Amino acid sequence: MIGIVDYGVGNIFSLCSSFDKIGFHAELIREPEKLGLCERIILPGVGAFGDARAKLRASGMEEALMSEIEKGKPMLGICLGMQLLFEKSYEFGEYEGLGLVKGSIRPITDVIPSDYAVPHIGWNALDFCENELFKYIKKGDFVYFVHSFYGADCDESVIATTEYGARLTAAVRSGNVWGVQFHPEKSGDVGLNILRAFCEMKGE
Amino acid sequence: MITKRIIPCLDVKDGRVVKGVKFQGLSDVSSPVTLADFYSRCGADELVFYDITASAEGRGIFTDILRETAKTVFIPLTVGGGINTLADFERVLGSGADKVSVNSGAIRNPNIIEEAAKRYGSQCVVLSADISLVDGKYTVFARGGRENTGIEAIEWIRAGVERGAGEIVVNSIDTDGVKRGFDLDMLAAVCDVVNVPVIASGGAGKKEDFIDLFRKVPDISAGLAASIFHFGEVEIANLKKALVDAGINVRV
Numbered sequence: 001m002i003g004i005v006d007y008g009v010g011n012i013f014s015l016c017s018s019f020d021k022i023g024f025h026a027e028l029i030r031e032p033e034k035l036g037l038c039e040r041i042i043l044p045g046v047g048a049f050g051d052a053r054a055k056l057r058a059s060g061m062e063e064a065l066m067s068e069i070e071k072g073k074p075m076l077g078i079c080l081g082m083q084l085l086f087e088k089s090y091e092f093g094e095y096e097g098l099g100l101v102k103g104s105i106r107p108i109t110d111v112i113p114s115d116y117a118v119p120h121i122g123w124n125a126l127d128f129c130e131n132e133l134f135k136y137i138k139k140g141d142f143v144y145f146v147h148s149f150y151g152a153d154c155d156e157s158v159i160a161t162t163e164y165g166a167r168l169t170a171a172v173r174s175g176n177v178w179g180v181q182f183h184p185e186k187s188g189d190v191g192l193n194i195l196r197a198f199c200e201m202k203g204e
Numbered sequence: 205m206i207t208k209r210i211i212p213c214l215d216v217k218d219g220r221v222v223k224g225v226k227f228q229g230l231s232d233v234s235s236p237v238t239l240a241d242f243y244s245r246c247g248a249d250e251l252v253f254y255d256i257t258a259s260a261e262g263r264g265i266f267t268d269i270l271r272e273t274a275k276t277v278f279i280p281l282t283v284g285g286g287i288n289t290l291a292d293f294e295r296v297l298g299s300g301a302d303k304v305s306v307n308s309g310a311i312r313n314p315n316i317i318e319e320a321a322k323r324y325g326s327q328c329v330v331l332s333a334d335i336s337l338v339d340g341k342y343t344v345f346a347r348g349g350r351e352n353t354g355i356e357a358i359e360w361i362r363a364g365v366e367r368g369a370g371e372i373v374v375n376s377i378d379t380d381g382v383k384r385g386f387d388l389d390m391l392a393a394v395c396d397v398v399n400v401p402v403i404a405s406g407g408a409g410k411k412e413d414f415i416d417l418f419r420k421v422p423d424i425s426a427g428l429a430a431s432i433f434h435f436g437e438v439e440i441a442n443l444k445k446a447l448v449d450a451g452i453n454v455r456v
Contacts, residue, residue, distance in 0.1 A: 013300045017275045047325045115423075117401045119327050119370055122425060123207045123249055123455040142207065142455040144280060146302075146327045163205050186280050186302060188244065 002026035002199060003038030007059040009045050009052045009080070018185040022192050024199040032064035040201065041065065041073060045080030049089040049105060049149070052080055053097065062098070069100065074201040075177050076133075082172065082179030083149065091149050100177045103154025108147070112165040119148040120164050123187075128160035128171065132201060133178055136193035143170070143180075143187040143194075150181065176203065207455045208418050208447065209249035209426035210440055211403065212433040214239060216285075217256045219265035221434070237272045243433070244277045246440040249455060251277070252305070252428060255285035256348075267299040274300025284332055288312065293320050297328070305330035305373060308346040311353055314367060321368025326400075331369035333361060335390060336377040342390060349377045357390075362397045372398060373428065376406040383409025383432070386417045391424055401425035408432055411446040418452045 002019055004012060006028040019026035026042070029035050043065065045052050056062045069075050077085045086097040089105035097105070108120055123142040128134050145162065151169035160171035160180075172179045178198065184191035215222045220234045240251050253273070255266045263286070274281060283296040284305035293304050304324075310317055310331060320329045334349040335342050335357040342357035361372055374394050376387035386407045395402050404417055405428040414427045432438045447454045 013271070013298065014274050014278065014302070017300070018278055020275070021278070046328070117423070117425060118399055119401070120206070121327065121371060121401045122209055125205065125207075146280075148326075183280075185278060188278055192278060 001038050002040050002042060003029040003035055004042045004044060005035070005056075005061050005065060006030045007052075007055045007061050009047055009055055012044050015042065015044055015078070015185045018192060018195055019199070022196045022199065024196075029061075030059075032060040035061070035064040035068050038068070039073065039203070040199065041068060041075045043075065043077040043081035043084065045078065045084060047080060049080065049083060049091040049097075050093060050095045053084060053095055056084065066098070069177060072176050072203045074198065074203055076198050077177075077179035078185075079147065079181060079183060082181055083151065085172070085174075085177060085179050086151060086154065089149070101151070101154055101157045101172050101174045101179065103157065103172075104152050105149050106152040108150050108164070108166075108168060110152070111150075111168070116165045119146055120168070121146050124162040124164060124182075126160050126162060126170055131159050131173065133171065133173070133194060133197050134160070135197050137190050141190045143182040143184065143190055145170075145182045147181055151179075205453050206425075207249070207453050208424070209403075210247070210414070210443060210454070211250045211252055211426050211428040212243045212248050212440070213252040213254055213405070213428050213430040215254045215256050215430065216266060216269065218259075218262045219269050222256065236269050237276065239434075240273045240277045240281075243440065244279050247444050247456065248279065248440055249426070250280045250282065252282045252284065253301075255283065257286070263295075267295060270296060270299040270301060282330055284330070289316070290319055290323065293324060293328075297324065303328055303330050303371065305332040307332040307334065308348075310364065311344065311346045311355070314363070317364055317367040317369050321370070326368050326370035329369050330371045330373060331361065331364040332373035332375065333357060333364075334375045334377055337390070342393065345377060349375075349380075358393055358397055361394055365398045365400050369400065371401045371403065371425075373403045373405055379407030380405075382407055385409065385413040386427070388417065388420050391417070391421045395421060395423035403428050405429070408438070411438055411443050414443060415447060415450045415452065418447070419450070
């Protein structure tokens with residue numbers, strides 16, 4: 001079973017539907033003790049970093065999540081869920097993240113040219129090195145992004161980038177912890193194929 | 205590189221797509237779910253559902269339709285029409301919408317933009333404006349283009365972005381339905397004052413109109429249209445091929 005961490009952040013209707021579509025059983029997990037029953041875990045998220053981290057902690061899900069990750073279970077953070085994996089975020093202040101990925105979350109305006117629209121919204125091409133998560137897709141495939149902040153100073157964990165006037169982090173990996181900045185549940189067949197690859201991962 | 209988006213818009217009333225759709229091979233052309241799936245397979249980058257239902261029970265049918273669509277179609281879905289309160293945002297976001305577009309609701313109460321952006325994030329809040337040139341001044345119209353508000357459009361949009369709108373849909377009343385191309389001057393004027401993605405709407409009649417749009421107003425992020433897609437006058441797959449041939453970056 002895939003456990004989708006439900007801590008009151010974001011629209012997870014499509015995310016749940018996407019697992020049905022690819023034939024994997026996913027459940028929304030609201031009680032921390034139930035996370036132990038899941039073989040793989042999804043950390044979704046939309047909205048502001050500080051607020052989301054506070055909710056994750058207050059719901060008791062953070063502690064449960066960290067302990068399952070320690071056991072080696074595959075975990076995938078999506079969008080803000082990926083950003084939460086980092087050490088720090090500078091979105092509307094300065095906030096501590098989960099520290100599972102080395103680096104910080106910074107405004108894309110730090111690196112992109114000033115005439116580029118913000119947020120970075122739309123379909124953009126993925127550039128990546130071969131890895132398990134992308135085994136069913138090819139370089140240059142398009143995925144759907146919606147974000148104004150990005151993962152910085154995370155060279156050792158970056159597994160995919162996209163070009164938006166600058167190279168922006170599109171995906172990270174640190175051991176059994178994976179994160180994608182884009183929305184696989186909104187990226188058509190390419191996105192579903194990424195989720196399928198994740199669903200087939202074995203724990204460490 | 206980011207691609208230019210092509211967005212079909214479906215007007216939905218009491219659970220059915222209005223403006224008669226003519227497609228061969230589709231079992232139920234006025235089912236929003238069937239049509240959304242069809243467009244998604246043709247290469248649409250996003251979908252807009254516009255709820256023109258007047259009754260409360262129609263609203264319920266609309267959210268059911270939304271849920272059905274989000275179960276089968278995995279591209280971004282924007283919902284507009286009848287969005288006046290945060291409860292309206294909650295209702296459609298909980299049923300599978302990714303973005304919510306406000307129009308007349310924001311004219312009545314501009315604070316809705318800020319409140320929604322705070323709660324759901326700017327990426328979720330689309331400000332849609334129906335604009336016409338009146339006495340040399342771009343003017344905002346409410347109630348589906350029927351009511352002149354007297355509000356100056358460019359400043360209205362600029363302020364909307366300041367309030368927290370993460371994306372803008374500019375619908376030109378003057379070119380809408382005329383099919384002689386988008387309102388390029390108006391669109392350029394909007395792009396000049398905002399830094400969020402701008403979606404062009406109103407006036408597309410043929411493939412060349414989209415090529416013109418993206419060439420002449422390079423800051424435009426997407427082109428939106430309804431009837432030309434529904435009637436098959438422009439097929440999305442062909443349109444995208446034509447855009448590629450014209451050197452415009454799209455997802456194929």
